[in-house]
Every structure is written in C-alpha cells, then in structure tokens.
Amino acid sequence: MKLFSRAMMFVFSLSIAATLFAGEITIYGGAQKPGELSWANASPVEAATDFAGDFGGTFGVRFSAGRVIGFEQGIGFSPRFAKPGVKAFQTDTNLLIQLPGNIVPYGTAGIGLVHTWGKDVPTSLDPREIAAFVFSAGTNFAVNYGGGLKIRKLAGPLGINIDVRGYTLPGFKAKFENSDTKEGLSFVQTSAGLVFTW
Helix, strand or coil, X not given: XXXXXXXXXXXXXXXXXXXXHCEEEEEXXXXXXXXXXXXXXXXXXXXXXXXXXXXXXXXXXXXXXXXXEEEEEEEEEECCCECCCXXXXXXXXXXXXXXXXXEEEEEEEEEEEEEEECCCCCCCCCHHHHHHHHHCCEEEEEEEEEEEEEEEEEECCEEEEEEEEEEEECCCCCEECCEEECCCEEEEEEEEEEEXXX
C-alpha cells in the first residue's frame, strides 16, 4: 500500500510539473485609449485645454507559465500615449485562469508599473503642449484586469491571441503650476498577437 501511494504521488507530481512548466510567449500589438483627466482647480488656460486621452499604439511581449492556473509577466511600450509627444513603458505581473486545450478563453488580473514621459515644461500656452506635459507624469503603480482568447498551435507551436485589458493608475497625479489633477487615470488596451506555445 505504501509503494502504491508513493507511486501515485510521483505520477501526480510529474503531471503538476508538466502543467507548471508549460509556457508561452505572446508578441502583441494594439491600441490604448486613456480616459480624461479632471482638475481639482484650474486656470482659464487649463480649463480650455482638452485633457481627454487620444488613441495611441502599443506593442510588447508577454511570458506565461501554467495551463489552467498560471502566471504572466508582460513588458510593453507605447510610442504615443494619450497625446502626441508622450511615450509610455509598462510592466505587469498577472495571474491567469484559463481553460486547457487549444482554444483557450482566459481571464487575468494583476499589478504593475506604467511610466509616462515626453514634454518637460510647456514653452507656450499651446493647449497641445500643456496636455502633453500633464500626461508626462513619471512612474505610477497600476492595476489591470481583463481577458481574451488564445488559439494555440495553428501552425506547429504558433497560434494567435486577442486580448482586452483595463488599466487603472490610482495614484496618477500631474501638476501644472497651482492646479492639480484629481488622482487617478484609467485606460483600455486592446491587442492581437502571435503565441508561441511549448
């Protein structure tokens, strides 16, 4: 009986190890749409400026491990975030819950950092320069959540992925002279990519 339970434990451990060490790399591209910043108090120039985020592009890579419950690490870059002249770098660590198989719907949630930079200080009262300066807010903590669909092994180890995620930066706060944004910024990211599975 002892030998049987040890053998069963060994088989169970091997199956768990195979699941944990199963992995994927997703190379993606997509779009982001940040929300609007609102002001606690504003000068007439700031009040007349459009602080709604514009659509921008993003691309990056995600590394994941696990078949049903897994983890994912993502790194992304946005050459245009919210306004022309503003760039963003983001990194995420997420929990994945997904169905096994080759057609895989999944949900994900995690935390990370988003760093935005671009315009240092506006050199004029041009509303576009002011808006770019406001969205260049440095490094902020981020929470993300979403889901998508993977279709694995369409051609050997290659498949495709479609993904939609919401991001919230609860401490996002930009300053311009004596005016402060109310804290927080949210954006939606949609992406599609190639998945390499092993």
